[in-house]
Amino acid sequence: xxxxxxxxxxxxxxxxxxxxxxxxxxxxxxxxxxxxxxxxxxxxxxxxxxxxxxxxxxxxxxxxxxxxxxxxxxxxxxxxxxxxxxxxxxxxxxxxxxxxxxxxxxxxxxxxxxxxxxxxxxxxxxxxxxxxxxxxxxx
Amino acid sequence: xxxxxxxxxxxxxxxxxxxxxxxxxxxxxxxxxxxxxxxxxxxxxxxxxxxxxxxxxxxxxxxxxxxxxxxxxxxxxxxxxxxxxxxxxxxxxxxxxxxxxxxxxxxxxxxxxxxxxxxxxxxxxxxxxxxxxxxxxxxxxxxxxxxxxxxxxxxxxxxxxxxxxxxxxxxx
Amino acid sequence: xxxxxxxxxxxxxxxxxxxxxxxxxxxxxxxxxxxxxxxxxxxxxxxxxxxxxxxxxxxxxxxxxxxxxxxxxxxxxxxxxxxxxxxxxxxxxxxxxxxxxxxxxxxxxxxxxxxxxxxxxxxxxxxxxxxxxxxxxxxxxxxxxxxxxxxxxxxxxxxxxxxxxxxxxxxxxxxxxxxxxxxxxxxxxxxxxxxxxxxxxxxxxxxxxxxxxxxxxxxxxxxxxxxxxxxxxxxxxxxxxxxxxxxxxxxxxxxxxxxxxxxxxxxxxxxxxxxxxxxxxxxxxxxxxxxxxxxxxxxxxxxxxxxxxxxxxxxxxxxxxxxxxxxxxxxxxxxxxxxxxxxxxxxxxxxxxxxxxxxxxxxxxxxxxxxxxxxxxxxxxxxxxxxxxxxxxxxxxxxxxxxxxxxxxxxxxxxxxxxxxxxxxxxxxxxxxxxxxxxxxxxxxxxxxxxxxxxxxxxxxxxxxxxxxxxxxxxxxxxxxxxxxxxxxxxxxxxxxxxxxxxxxxxxxxxxxxxxxxxxxxxxxxxxxxxxxxxxxxxxxxxxxxxxxxxxxxxxxxxxxxxxxxxxxxxxxxxxxxxxxxxxxxxxxxxxxxxxxxxxxxxxxxxxxxxxxxxxxxxxxxxxx
Numbered sequence: 001x002x003x004x005x006x007x008x009x010x011x012x013x014x015x016x017x018x019x020x021x022x023x024x025x026x027x028x029x030x031x032x033x034x035x036x037x038x039x040x041x042x043x044x045x046x047x048x049x050x051x052x053x054x055x056x057x058x059x060x061x062x063x064x065x066x067x068x069x070x071x072x073x074x075x076x077x078x079x080x081x082x083x084x085x086x087x088x089x090x091x092x093x094x095x096x097x098x099x100x101x102x103x104x105x106x107x108x109x110x111x112x113x114x115x116x117x118x119x120x121x122x123x124x125x126x127x128x129x130x131x132x133x134x135x136x137x138x139x
Numbered sequence: 140x141x142x143x144x145x146x147x148x149x150x151x152x153x154x155x156x157x158x159x160x161x162x163x164x165x166x167x168x169x170x171x172x173x174x175x176x177x178x179x180x181x182x183x184x185x186x187x188x189x190x191x192x193x194x195x196x197x198x199x200x201x202x203x204x205x206x207x208x209x210x211x212x213x214x215x216x217x218x219x220x221x222x223x224x225x226x227x228x229x230x231x232x233x234x235x236x237x238x239x240x241x242x243x244x245x246x247x248x249x250x251x252x253x254x255x256x257x258x259x260x261x262x263x264x265x266x267x268x269x270x271x272x273x274x275x276x277x278x279x280x281x282x283x284x285x286x287x288x289x290x291x292x293x294x295x296x297x298x299x300x301x302x303x304x305x306x307x308x309x310x311x
Numbered sequence: 312x313x314x315x316x317x318x319x320x321x322x323x324x325x326x327x328x329x330x331x332x333x334x335x336x337x338x339x340x341x342x343x344x345x346x347x348x349x350x351x352x353x354x355x356x357x358x359x360x361x362x363x364x365x366x367x368x369x370x371x372x373x374x375x376x377x378x379x380x381x382x383x384x385x386x387x388x389x390x391x392x393x394x395x396x397x398x399x400x401x402x403x404x405x406x407x408x409x410x411x412x413x414x415x416x417x418x419x420x421x422x423x424x425x426x427x428x429x430x431x432x433x434x435x436x437x438x439x440x441x442x443x444x445x446x447x448x449x450x451x452x453x454x455x456x457x458x459x460x461x462x463x464x465x466x467x468x469x470x471x472x473x474x475x476x477x478x479x480x481x482x483x484x485x486x487x488x489x490x491x492x493x494x495x496x497x498x499x500x501x502x503x504x505x506x507x508x509x510x511x512x513x514x515x516x517x518x519x520x521x522x523x524x525x526x527x528x529x530x531x532x533x534x535x536x537x538x539x540x541x542x543x544x545x546x547x548x549x550x551x552x553x554x555x556x557x558x559x560x561x562x563x564x565x566x567x568x569x570x571x572x573x574x575x576x577x578x579x580x581x582x583x584x585x586x587x588x589x590x591x592x593x594x595x596x597x598x599x600x601x602x603x604x605x606x607x608x609x610x611x612x613x614x615x616x617x618x619x620x621x622x623x624x625x626x627x628x629x630x631x632x633x634x635x636x637x638x639x640x641x642x643x644x645x646x647x648x649x650x651x652x653x654x655x656x657x658x659x660x661x662x663x664x665x666x667x668x669x670x671x672x673x674x675x676x677x678x679x680x681x682x683x684x685x686x687x688x689x690x691x692x693x694x695x696x697x698x699x700x701x702x703x704x705x706x707x708x709x710x711x712x713x714x715x716x717x718x719x720x721x722x723x724x725x726x727x728x729x730x731x732x733x734x735x736x737x738x739x740x741x742x743x744x745x746x747x748x749x750x751x752x753x754x755x756x757x758x759x760x761x762x763x764x765x766x767x768x769x770x771x772x773x774x775x776x777x778x779x780x781x782x783x784x785x786x787x788x789x790x791x792x793x794x795x796x797x798x799x800x801x802x803x804x805x806x807x808x809x810x811x812x813x814x815x816x817x818x819x820x821x822x823x824x825x826x827x828x829x830x831x832x833x834x835x836x837x838x839x840x841x842x843x844x845x846x847x848x849x850x851x852x853x854x855x856x857x858x859x860x861x862x863x864x865x866x867x868x869x870x871x872x873x874x875x876x877x878x879x880x881x882x883x884x885x886x887x888x889x890x891x892x893x894x895x896x897x898x899x900x901x902x903x904x905x906x907x908x909x910x911x912x913x914x915x916x917x918x919x920x921x922x923x924x925x926x927x928x929x930x931x932x933x934x935x936x
Contacts, residue, residue, distance in 0.1 A: 023671055027678055027704060034700035035682075038693040056695065068900045070815050070822070090813050092893050092902040094865075094874045105697075146640040150633065157629050160601075162688040164621045214464040242466060 036105060041082040050108050057084060057114055058103040066098060077102060077114075088116040180208075180288050181273040188240055188248070188262035199261065205234040205310045206285040209259070210271055212243045213251035215279040221297035225258035233310045238262045241271050241279050284309065314378045317366030318457040324359035324414070325447045327352050332440050339433045345421075349436065353421055356443070357414040364398075364411050367456050371398050376467050379458035380404060385467040388841040388869070389475075396480030402604060402620070403456035405483055409600075410446050412484075412491040417443070420495055424516060434502035435495075441634075442494055445627045453620045472842065472868040472875050478538040486531030486558060490596040492524025493561060493589075496568070500589030501635060504643035509586060514576035519929060521572055525565050526925045532558050533918045541878050546811070546889050546906040548914060551698040556680045557599035560673060564592040567669040574659045577724055581663075583645050590635045597628045602680075654726045661719030668712045675704045707759055713766035713799065717773040720785070720792060738776070742768035753807065764803055770796035787931060791924030797917035801910040808909040815900040828852040829905055842868040847892050847901065863892045887911035 038056045065076035073088045106116035211218045238259035284292035331352045338346040376382045384401045398404040417439045503509045540548040568588040601624040679696045746764040774793035812824045821830040830850040837844040845865040864877040881888040886909045893902040
């Protein structure tokens with residue numbers, strides 16, 4: 001039979017394995033819950049169902065589409081094929097201008113209407129989020 | 140067996156990570172500004188090169204004609220690379236080449252043209268770089284293909300063999 | 312001219328490195344003492360690199376636009392301070408800075424470890440030279456800072472104005488000192504592993520280096536965070552952005568290593584673990600450089616990037632990884648005679664447990680950062696991992712982490728008992744009551760928050776108690792742990808008590824919200840050296856009826872043409888009042904964001920306290936036993 005020390009060793013290895021697999025499971029599960037997918041307006045049109053999850057949309061801010069009042073900012077995101085209306089309350093980054101790329105994070109109400117909770121800014125005016133770039137290229 | 144297993148396993152894992160990073164590098168995130176297709180050309184007033192005459196953009200770009208609007212500077216090294224393609228375009232009667240001399244001194248620009256020959260039909264001078272900004276240019280060199288007062292193609296960086304052929308196809 | 316000197320000096324530096332390697336190999340086999348030539352050439356290697364660095368600084372200061380780096384990143388109207396900081400604000404210059412620190416550290420290492428064995432020193436030097444030569448080649452081949460442009464442009468392209476900030480100007484050098492310090496630990500651990508010299512002596516000797524790099528890394532992260540707080544205008548100090556995570560990962564690893572080194576020094580156990588941690592820390596630093604510089608990451612912080620450079624670092628990184636794997640598995644023999652014998656109630660056990668928690672945090676951050684890259688390559692699905700992921704996975708586990716941290720410091724090495732430990736329970740109850748009192752007055756009532764607050768208070772009280780009780784035996788540790796508890800407390804209070812008002816206002820309008828009144832009185836313009844400022848005047852009446860004027864700014868830089876907003880922050884001991892304004896294109900409205908952030912200053916102060924604790928331990932006498 002095994003000695004006491006060996007038994008203890010096995011017990012520890014067993015414990016570590018359990019903890020490891022538990023944390024891997026935990027990480028993967030919350031990864032699944034917390035990733036934010038990126039969609040272009042065209043991809044949204046082809047969706048079969050409207051998901052409750054947070055997503056990001058990206059494209060160009062359509063020219064002359066910005067409307068603003070005290071509480072809300074409204075604008076249209078376009079990939080030159082499909083448009084989507086965005087309503088947003090919150091801080092607006094400086095690089096947010098018509099005719100430039102934008103990424104908005106929030107929830108889809110339906111295929112034409114998006115409620116944004118965040119507009120993402122980049123430090124560099126020449127930079128466009130890579131997602132937007134490829135979304136525009138695919139059109 | 141046990142001793143050999145761990146390193147082999149780890150090496151395999153790291154190798155896979157390497158491959159994935161390597162693949163990830165292949166689609167780099169560097170952004171080349173997208174083509175704003177069929178966008179109208181901006182209107183501007185501009186001074187002619189080596190001349191005090193002020194030109195209006197409406198008088199430069201006419202309808203039903205192809206133009207190549209090329210932003211260049213004598214201090215720009217890649218401009219020398221693309222020069223030979225501009226010279227080829229010059230022989231083509233379908234297209235007119237308009238140069239915008241960007242943030243340059245007249246003497247240096249002149250030297251450049253004397254050294255390499257002048258491919259341009261008209262040269263405009265943009266001393267403070269404001270016109271280039273109006274065009275949404277990102278750097279030097281940059282080239283716009285214009286038809287019917289609309290930008291139909293934009294090349295960032297020097298013209299190469301590929302973009303040369305592409306433009307030739309369009310203007311035929 | 313300066314460029315020319317810089318370039319040739321860089322080459323001379325590379326030549327010196329080759330000489331160093333050559334003499335080291337000869338010296339390794341033959342003599343008993345360290346060859347003087349090695350020391351001289353190591354010095355010259357540093358000397359040439361620093362000359363080349365100064366040459367670049369001079370080119371920036373005199374605005375020598377015949378240098379491509381200067382042309383791309385500088386402008387004549389830029390203030391002198393930012394001309395100098397522009398040297399390392401770009402890719403080429405920052406790599407040169409890496410090289411400066413690398414060569415400086417190895418030279419200091421050689422002269423500071425006279426009492427060490429000759430072969431160990433030479434091997435460390437050799438491993439370090441591999442890294443140095445790798446960086447030399449990288450610099451000269453793919454990102455030469457001294458490229459020449461002709462004809463000479465009359466004006467430069469400028470530096471991204473958002474980077475023109477004092478905190479950011481010193482952030483990279485400090486962070487690099489931390490990163491590069493870990494390279495010494497890496498080389499020395501590999502050398503120690505090859506010679507089977509990972510022991511108490513080694514731990515005592517390398518401990519200084521670990522602490523120094525740890526202090527710099529902590530300060531570097533702090534500076535970056537301060538910059539993000541007042542420059543990005545979001546009012547946060549940590550966004551779980553990939554670029555930030557990349558600096559957090561080596562920190563987690565280095566902090567773990569710091570504690571393990573202490574255990575190794577005391578008990579001569581955990582040898583392999585220490586080697587693994589030393590290697591991992593540096594690999595994570597390199598990996599950070601790779602991820603940031605290659606542009607593979609999708610981040611709010613963008614860097615000019617070039618896939619060729621990324622490829623070079625990637626290959627270099629993996630060469631180092633495989634080299635370390637080889638040494639660790641095939642050469643390193645764990646010559647540990649003492650069996651790993653841990654009593655369940657002892658200081659080292661609690662350190663070990665918290666090590667595992669640290670590794671878990673590291674795994675979370677690592678996975679959250681690189682998972683999007685993996686997913687995109689495998690499925691070409693584009694995703695991002697948001698802050699909730701990190702918060703959800705890290706915050707609950709901070710609770711046991713803090714408790715072990717508090718209890719661990721009360722235990723003795725080797726074996727401890729539960730006698731006279733009743734006060735621990737007492738303190739815990741006090742913390743719990745205090746927390747409940749605080750939470751009760753608020754609307755929110757999250758279970759995790761309550762328990763976490765309790766745990767943080769617990770650590771706080773225990774460390775405070777130690778200040779009065781102990782005879783300054785573990786002062787540095789106590790200060791650092793006290794700082795950490797203060798950090799967690801400030802972050803928690805900051806999160807719980809923050810309020811925010813976001814609105815779009817025209818000039819002259821007033822908004823009322825939560826008893827706070829914001830009146831947008833006027834704007835005026837000012838011309839500055841390299842930008843035009845639009846300064847808003849806001850009259851804010853807080854809930855106690857007190858008026859305060861805040862003046863956020865919009866800056867329109869002339870070269871390059873960029874608009875940035877400067878927050879106006881009024882700081883006092885308890886709260887920060889933070890306001891930013893943004894212009895919305897073609898509209899009369901300004902987007903206003905007003906935030907009240909309690910205990911903001913304490914976040915910075917507590918990190919400085921942590922660093923102070925670390926610094927103090929450098930001056931402590933070595934343990935004699």
